[in-house]
Amino acid sequence: MSHEGQGGAAPSVSLRGVTKRFGDFTAVRDMDLDVPRGQFFTMLGPSGCGKTTTLRMIAGFEEPSEGTVLLDGEDVTGLPAFRRPTNTVFQSYALFPHLSVERNVAFGLERRRVSKDEVRRRVGEELERVGLAREAKRKPRQLSGGQQQRVALARALVNRPAVLLLDEPLGALDLKLRKQLQIELKRIQQDVGITFIYVTHDQEEALTMSDFIAVMNRGVVEQLDGPEEIYERPSTTFVAGFIGVSNLMPGEVVSTGTGTAELRLDAGPTVRTGAAGATVGERAHAVVRPEKLQLHATNGTGPDGHPSVDGQVESSLYLGTATQVIVRLPDDTHMTVLVPNTDEEARRRLPAAGHGARLTWSTENIHMVRDLAAGAVHDDEGIKA
Template identity: 50%
Template sequence: MSTTAVELVGLSKSFGDVTAVDGVDLEIRDGEFFSMLGPSGSGKTTVLRMIAGFEQPTSGRVHLAGQDVTGRPPFARDVNTVFQDYALFPHMDVLANVEYGLRVKKVPRAERRERATAALEAVQLGDLAARRPTQLSGGQRQRVALARALVNRPKVLLLDEPLGALDLKLRRSMQLELKQIQRDVGITFVFVTHDQEEALTMSDRIAVFRDGRIEQVAAPADLYESPASPFVAGFVGTSNLLEGEAAHTVLGRRGVFSIRPEKIHLGDEVGDDDATAPGVVQDVVYLGSVNHYLVELDAGPTLTVLRQNLRGTTHEAMALRGQRVTVGWAPEHVIELDQERQGQQHQELEES
């Protein structure tokens, strides 16, 4: 049975009149890769800084491995933090950079050399120990920063958007490497990002933040397939929302509903058991491996439909612009969203 690595109890943080974090309760399990996902200003980085001890909460408690560490300074907490700015020492080689924290702690030279070498091997940089940071690629520098944090053997590793400075191709490669490193070392990773693809790729569970609160905590597949609110549906992946009169006309019921673009069938793909709606293709967006069809329904809203760009279909896709089509979907792919919860949150924020 997994134990709790991090527990946040009623955690809040205000900066003057601004409430950055508003009553967050959260449990992060020992050994999991946990991501905090949300737009800028949603409170996720402030929560990470309170776990690390760089910020003191206005109210609430921080527990690490069952111990209340709320009042402890950063150096007295069994955590390490990797930032987007790796802050490597340019005059030291890679091995010396990784050893530095152990040297400050007065760990004997032989032991710190052994531990630093093992940390570099864990991130697959053992053969670059003698290089300077300026001789490394961005991805290699990121792994050096990771090794420097891992060498201290923390119970929890905090990562504040560490891949944000990398180009897209390298960032995707590092996502897979980072997850594999986490599996290999077996410690708890708490990862902050605003990139939903990053969170979905690496995480065991994800907390989606909005306006200083957590909207939903779930495994990636559950978060994507069963979003708890319109905000989560729109922020995690692309979502088509049907609400009000449009929902009543198209679905025969009122409320707020979501249908993912890849779940919608178009034209001759529509099945006999599908729910259907007529409309006009307003545009076709070519995205290499896929096409996005923007279909304006007769009932009003515009739906995004995703189809694989198979060989020989590109010109056919573009020819659909301006054409009337029928779209359809299996009834089980319509997700009813908790609009009441979101409305209550807006009201509470306005009243506070």
């Protein structure tokens, strides 16, 4: 079954008003989502945010309590898993322990009555792709974790599904192997051009591999964007806090302009931030990434005219390529600053623990984020493929 030939009009996967309840618990809440074709799409969030449930509804293992699931524009709600052109790489691989590697990989093709010669050829090719041709006759238990992971990938990919679903597939592997397989997975995805929907709670993994990331929290998508936008311009407090190191300064909106707002920080100063749709009087947070902050001693050497906030250095940690400084603001907010260790002289001049410090930033690097309940987040949802 080939899906490459179909026109690019419909998204690969669409969810329309999908809700999933387990008893009293709502795992996924009224979700609208479009996954563009041929992209590496990641659902990122803490455990219990509904990402795996969403994946399972796309695969056909769970049925939505409400709403519809569309694959290539076709309504597949209620179709059993074996009728859907999706394949899954399971968290613990779920390889058939009684079948050899090649019989595992051949399982899907055999169920679809592909001729024996073709099964043999495609299984061989796929094992070649993942570098396991020599292990074809082995049983899964004779393979290492990384090899099992590759078999699981081959077993799914050999069917050339319209969508490949991956449920934290690297979760059980050690860090080094994870990094290696992240790169490999990304390469394979670009190689085969199949839509990948990848579920993970690891934000670094998501940022490295994805074309698009849907950050989920409590059953809803809080932001759907490219990795850069997610990192540089988080749109909610949750996203800002979940991705990267959170430098969230609470405050109150005092005035709004076009695309900007002024926020009076609890730490003292009033700062101008990039923002959309804020209302005066609303509580919000200003966020600046640690590497976008400059740190100065407060003995008057800080550049004037830049927005700034003063505090006290709490600790300083040498990380090799950079020095991480934690600064406590008057309202007890802790700010992390990452100072690159490019200039040994400058590093020595950094204020030590217990000393006053001034943090400055350029206006384009500060953003205002609000809680999802404050609205406006849904503007960002649904990417036009």
